[in-house]
Amino acid sequence: MFSFFKKKPAPTPAQPAAAAPATPAVPDVPSAPPAAIAPAQQAAAAPAPWPEPASTTAPPAAPMAPPAASGGLGWLRNPFAAKPPVPAPQASPLGAPPPATVPVSAPEPTPAPPVVVVAAKPIAVTAPPLPAAPSPSPSPAAEPPTPAERTGWLNRLKAGLRKTGSSIATVFTGTQIDDALYEELEEALLLADTGVKATQWLLTDLKRRVKETKTTDPAAVKGLLADALADLLRPLEKALVIGEHTPTVIMVAGVNGAGKTTSIGKLTRHLANEGASVLLAAADTFRAAAREQLGVWADRNTVEIVSQEGGDPAAVSFDAVTAGKARGKDVVLVDTAGRLPTQLHLMEELKKIRRVVTKADATAPHEVLLVIDGNTGQNALAQVRSFDDALQLTGLIVTKLDGTAKGGVLAAIAQERPIPVYFIGVGEKLEDLETFNAREFAQALLT
């Protein structure tokens, strides 16, 4: 897993710390007392100064790992670009009561270096694709074999999506390609929560493919549908980039119980396994259980966590990003409390968290992810729209695709709000979170 993930690149020259002129009365300034930052085991301990001096000197760059040919999160990517200059360590506001003028300034936009991937060797980052399904359509190119690890995942994906796929697959058991087949298929796609637009798009595309290839066997139409679905889903494939910023700040949102904390835990584990330093921000400050749950993941992964009971989620996020910067963490993951898009005040709170994170680091958040429960079908699309409008999402994690009959919702998302799907979850276990690959998904769905 994550075999491509690199350690920190070579040290970069420090630049003068972004001047933080104390600007009183900035509305978003976190006003809560500083959050506790502690190694996971001490998460409950009283706020303490940094246990170790902040260091911005990165260790020497690790040797290049081989490109992502293995399974695992094979196309999460660290471009290993020269990191932007790391700001000189600043006195962290953590562990000491904030001064009257809070150390958050109205963002004096720090001229961020242009995001140019200047890695010595850019890395191939696409997940190893599956061999193309047998279909009468011309195969674009010979595809490499699927590694064993990825095959294991695919089997789990197929098992998870069987409920969705079986009703679609039965459409192709007849002997003729006629209107009845297309009508049945339309119904099956709609039942799988593919949505009206995506269903129409797929049917039109499929009919074209059938005509062009002069297909007469209904069983072969299934292969053509897999091709059409893969093409529709392809815009959702994108690599999550780690390493362009220190830290890469990832904010995670979603409705209650969507699987945010579990997904963060899984992702943390993968990152930690690859040697990335991760800091978790428990920005769900209201629900004790949520903090504890994140604390357990932090413990398991021996990463640090910033948490604060009953505090301001924006303040916790600010502290975490500041801490992540000061300590040269690779990734800061901000776990927010679940909320419905209709809870407008809570949506405002999310926007505030986003703004405050930007005050801690003018380039952050680098990713704003929405976690959606694949079981919620078309409602997931509504969530994507609402959270995207509020937060300008950069990516999705779709969980609980195991055992759902609504796996078609990804097609609806691709059609109506094509936000990249960085990961999909098909179970509660660590290995059940994987990168999204359009062809794999299409084939698993129709197997």
Ligand SMILES: Nc1nc2c(ncn2[C@@H]2O[C@H](COP(=O)(O)OP(=O)(O)OP(=O)(O)O)[C@@H](O)[C@H]2O)c(=O)[nH]1
């Ligand atoms: N079957 C299945 N269960 C999952 C998956 N991802 C998460 N879960 C389960 O979903 C439940 C809720 O997950 P959480 O991670 O607590 O969800 P959350 O979004 O953080 O919840 P709140 O903090 O309450 O908003 C837990 O029981 C998880 O084990 C998945 O991919 N498949």
